[in-house]
Amino acid sequence: MRLRAAHVRVRVPATSANLGPGFDALGLALGLHDELDVRAVASPGVRVEVEGEGAGQVPDDERHLVVRALRAALDRVGAPQTGLHLVCRNRIPHGRGLGSSAAAVVAGVLAARGLVGDPDVLGGDDALALATELEGHPDNAAPALLGGLTLAWTADGEGGGTAGVRAVRLPVHDDVAPLAVVPPQHLSTHAARGVLPAQVPHADAAWQAGRAGLLVEALGRRPDLLLDATGDRLHQGYRRSVMPESLALVDALRARGVAAVVSGAGPTVLALARGGDATAGRAGDDVPDGRATDADAAVADAFGGVMAGWRVLRLPVDDAGATVRALLD
Structure with a gap:
């Protein structure tokens, strides 16, 4: 599988998990966003520029969470690795329980999808499964990917069904x-x-x-x-x-x-x-x-x-x- 795009823009919302009783299951996407420009470049290595939240504090090299998630996603689909230039405009507060790490992971996974240029790659359950694998829990990853209110769970394959992470969207009242x-x-x-x-x-x-x-x-x-x-x-x-x-x-x-x-x-x-x-x-x-x-x-x-x-x-x-x-x- 090859890369079909050289420059993509990813936008990911903040999220709030648990919402009280929905521990590790319910999550809500909120109207505050990180936006990233990701370029595949010919030169090796990584350059990361961060504006806003986390500037001067998060890694600016291969250790950056978006880069780690992006590289894991490219490996997952058999796409080649590449040099990267990231510009991250971060608005989601870090370390405050608003899903900043899940947003970074989801951004990396979607950036890989965009660079590959195939909408069927890393779609739906595949993106959620990889994001959960990297993040540890699906309660933030699910609303970041799907938007709105989500209920996430891990299917165990009982009764012949397919095991894995699942999520559904639920309605939210306008009030x-x-x-x-x-x-x-x-x-x-x-x-x-x-x-x-x-x-x-x-x-x-x-x-x-x-x-x-x-x-x-x-x-x-x-x-x-x-x-x-x-x-x-x-x-x-x-x-x-x-x-x-x-x-x-x-x-x-x-x-x-x-x-x-x-x-x-x-x-x-x-x-x-x-x-x-x-x-x-x-x-x-x-x-x-x-x-x-x-x-x-x-x-x-x-x-x-x-x-x-x-x-x-x-x-x-x-x-x-x-x-x-x-x-x-």
Whole structure:
């Protein structure tokens, strides 16, 4: 298999996994994007330029996560390796539970698809399987690839079916208006997972299953049920020691009637608010205008007017997912 394109542009959304009870299964794509230009070049080696999030901090050589994913994808489909020049315009905060690493992996996989120039290569389940293999879990990779709300699982081949990672898209009600409340400090996924117990009480698991089912209904058809539907007993409480401020904010917002959860492995807090018709001011140069929500006053009240480095990002649900297109130099 040969490379048919020399220059591609990839756009990948931020994601929020878990959403409370949907641990390692549910994820939501959000309207904040990393955009990358990837060029195949004749000279050997790699040059990576990073603008925005991670600039001066992430590797600028073969160790860069997008490069590693891209090379793994080319190997997977039997395409030749090549010299690479990447320009990464990063807007997804790093180490905040908004899927930055999954976005990098998905970007690499889609860049390889674009360079190969065959839409049937690394499509659908194949792209998800490889992204999950590289990332470790499908809960962020699935919404980054597919957009919207996704449910991901691993099929075990029972009954003669095909084993592997699967995902489906689920509907999201138009009234759902996510708010990401992003702290100044970061937290590694490894640290957040390190405090989780190997076992949980059966009663908690049963309770959680009911909330996960309710969350699908609340997000799709009954946003009025979101507060009850976002309850959790499997992971957030155990993580209080490594993100006390985030869990204190979750508690404060939920006490005020807001369906607040830890986004992914944290420490960002995601409020699954309900939107109105009014247009709010820009949350920043890197995010679109957002709707006023029923959580705005509660967030302001919880902080008491002192944000101390926290940012509130109004992020609509991203329905498109990751995209790649060839460019002509």
